[in-house]
Amino acid sequence: MQNENQSIPIGTPTHPEVLYQLGLKTFSSKNFEQAANYFNQAIQADSKQPHYWLALGLVSQAQGKFDEAAGYFCKALELNPNFARAYYQLGTLYQIKGSLHEAAANFSLALKFLPDFPQAWNNLGSVLNLQGKIDEATVAFCEAVRLKPDYVLAYNNLGSAYQSQARICEAESCYRKSIELQPDNIYAHFGLGHALMVQWKMEEAEKVLRRALFLDPGNIPVLNNLAYSLKEQSKHVEAASVYQHALSLKPNGLKAFIGAHLMLPAIYSNAIELFAVRKRYTEGLKTLRGNTENFLEIESKELLSGLNWTNFYLAYQGQDDKSMQVEYAHFVADILRVAAPDLMQPLKQDPTVSQRRLRIGFLSSFMRDCTVGSYFKSWVTSLDRGMFEIYCYHIGHIQDQVTQEFAHASDCYKHLAGDVEHVGRQIKKDQLDILIYPEVGMDQGAFVLAAMRLAPIQCAAWGHPVTTGHANMDYFFSSALMEPENAQAHYSEQLILLEGIGTCYLKPVLPSPAKRSDFSLPEERVLYLCPQSLYKIHPDNDRLMLEILARNKNAVLVFFQATDMSITRAFMKRLGNVFDESRMEKSGQIKMLPRMAHENYLRVNMLCDVMLDTLHWSGGNTTLDALACGLPVVTMPGEFMRGRQSYGMLKCMGLNELIAHDDKDYVEIATRLGTDSAWHQQVVQHINTSSDVIFAVETPLRQMEQFFAAALNARPLSSPSDNNCN
Known part of the structure; x- marks a missing residue:
């Protein structure tokens, strides 16, 4: 870069605007040193032009000299306090440095002076998304694509935001629009594949992900999602091959390693195959545990993403799964103690708990019209509000009218999206007294969150009726009518038996008859x-x-x-x-x-x-x-x-x-x-x-209320009465 005391070579134009245009031309050719030379000469000729300083800042930014670039952008703003592009570039620098508040402030200033600035709307949306302000981010991305209908990056970002809001059909539409505009966009194919998987359109997801793999053969996230889509279609040989390919590219890739060793089919051809698969799973679990140290070298976010797995189909083999559940839960805890150690620390009970309503949280991916939603809805809607302050955390992708019932019945309802670390921190901030997971094991995120310590007392229930194996899960709610005499031996948690069927289940209203x-x-x-x-x-x-x-x-x-x-x-x-x-x-x-x-x-x-x-x-x-x-x-x-x-x-x-x-x-x-x-x-x-x-019986709810109060006051818990059909 030329300093002020350097002379200008003979034959070089001296008009500042000509020098500026020459600088832009060489900058676009990535000849950054020459571009800086031209911009410096333009500034020597006329130092009052803010766009010259902006251009010089862009060169410094492209060279990785961020502090120097920031100085040039600030100089441009001194000359023109309404310079939207300078605010935008300054915001970009803050975004790169991770200073999200300052980045958002500068993007907002850029839009104040130039509202029709699609790139600023897109970047503002990205920052808001990183801040967890998903609704505001969505508005920003929508404005970006409105202003620039061919804005592929903004469509991809909008699709991701919609997915975070469980607006899956809208997300799918955004990714398809992005692919229409740019058929070889790998991010859009990956996003579309994921959106289709969430909707359980596995066959279609496979096709999209294979296209993504053609575009980027070494993309490990694509390989992992492709393998998962194959697994869920019972194409286990192909799925195993894809997982192994991912491992050949990255031998300590956690997600691929888990998939390759713990994959289970949905349907068994016969009992012989079932026992062969169980034996293979047992051996795979030992291999996984034996390689724990190798995974700890991976960056924390990738570790957390790699744990995005559930052994859902294991319980359908009809065997005693306690030892395997405990073994896998210990593995997850070992990873979390490295990837998110603060979320694994013990929590003390709030000493003021006796002076206020108890804060009871419910975390589920299925707060909607489905088996779990129907079975456990009364636990949220019918608890005594004079005693309890109810928090609902919905982490699923689908929301419907039943979701609204959960929301209306809660003192605080949150649809939490994003990685498990972000979700865990959001929950921990609410300082719950008790946190309940109705169905640990059906959803990947819920299983990992259940391994953390997010409340002083944590409980699971029989939405997925098998022990979690987690050391941080204290109690397991079940039905006294349904458990065998030796039930406690099947659980790593302390078993709490509720009377009757364990919930207040309203009798379905029968429709008109059919033929x-x-x-x-x-x-x-x-x-x-x-x-x-x-x-x-x-x-x-x-x-x-x-x-x-x-x-x-x-x-x-x-x-x-x-x-x-x-x-x-x-x-x-x-x-x-x-x-x-x-x-x-x-x-x-x-x-x-x-x-x-x-x-x-x-x-x-x-x-x-x-x-x-x-x-x-x-x-x-x-x-x-x-x-x-x-x-x-x-x-x-x-x-x-x-x-x-x-x-x-x-x-x-x-x-x-x-x-x-x-x-x-x-x-x-x-x-x-x-x-x-x-x-x-x-x-x-x-x-x-x-x-x-068996319908609309409130006894289990009253017993649950007694349990909450007793657990927090360290009183002995009463056993259910012998009459379990009240």
Whole structure:
């Protein structure tokens, strides 16, 4: 860069504007030294022009001389306090340095003097996003694309903001617009792939992510998401290959390592495969634990992102998972103690807790119209507001009318987006007394957050009825009716048994009746409904269902399709193999219905004759819906709570005749219900007259309130009464 005492070479133009234009030309060619030379000469000729100083600052910024650049931008503003572009560049420097407050202030000043400045709106949105002000960031990005309809970067940023707000369809639209404008934009393909995965459109997500991988073959986040989309389509060989490729590029990549060693299928072809997979998983868990030290070299944010995993399908194997859950939870804790140590520290109880309402938090990804939302909504909506101040933290991508019920029932409702570290810090700031996770294990983020210490007392519940294994999870709420006698042995947490079914569940309002033909169901056949998610149907169920069909030639099994058709195809293939092995003639004994709205789902229940409960993992919401519709449910209790939910409901209603003692008994009860019309009608009448004992019962809520008060006052906790059906 030329100093003031350097002479200008002979033949160089001396008009400042000409020098300035020459500087811009050489700057665009990335010849920064020559560009600075020209701008310095322009300033020597006329030092009162703010855009000359701005240009010189841009050169310094491009060279990484940020302090020097800031000085030049400030000089430009001295000459022109209304210079929007100088404020913008100064804001960019602050943004690079991580000074978000100063960056936002300068971008705002730029927009004050030049409102139609799309780049300033985009950068302001980026800063607001980093500050956690997602709603304001979204407004800024919207303004950027309004002013510049071909602004690819702003569309990508807007898509990301929409995803953070659970506005997934709008996010998808933004990414598609970005790809339309710039077909080779890798970020847009990655964002679109993620948005499709969130909507469980795995097949479409795979196509988009493969395109992203074509654009950038070594992109590890793309590889990891592609592998995940393949895994969820039951393409396990391909998924494993993609994870291994990611590991070949980065051997200590945590997300790929977990995926490669702990991947589980949704559907097993038979029991032999199930046990082989379980053995492989056990070995993979040991390998993961043995490599813990290798992962600790990774930057903290990448570590936290790598933990974005859940062993959801493990519990559907029907085995005792406590030791494996504890082992994996210890691994997660080891990582978190390095990546976010302050979020793992013990918390003391607030000494003023007795002088105010207790602050109770609920954290879930499923505060919406779904199984978890329906089952646990009353825990939020019906607690005594005179005693408790309720905080709800929704970390899921989908919001609906049930979400609004959670929000309206809360003293403080927050939809928290972003990485788990950000979410954890937001929760910890609220200084809760007790934090409750209704379904640890169903969502990746919730599982990691549950490992942290965000409240002095932390509780899990049976939205996913298996122990978390986390040392920082103190209690586990469950139903006294549904747990076996040795239940505590299945949990690393202290088990708290609530009376009845453990929640105040309102009886569904039945819709107007329909005809079987409305759903293409056969008129003269006996319909055995098995409405569980297909991954819940353990291979042990197959032989029982086959025996029921063999005993009643007029019987038809009715299932519902999975969200992803690959799971449906895998399940149907397994059933087909069972038919072939038994040499049973196929004559329309299987009916697979499409997914449908809840009203129509209830109508199907009303049209069927019997519900077949599944072994090892019984119905919860599905059983409550069936009983509300007067549909008899045949069940056989399992070893763990997750296989005993229907058992508890039927026992509470005095319907012991529908509870099987063994496989033979199960087939006998199901067959009789389908062939003995008089007994079937007697059972239906019993259901209709006694189902109120499991619906809208507030006793569990009052017991929960007592637990909260006792836990915080260190009083001994009372056990539930022997009468668990009040």
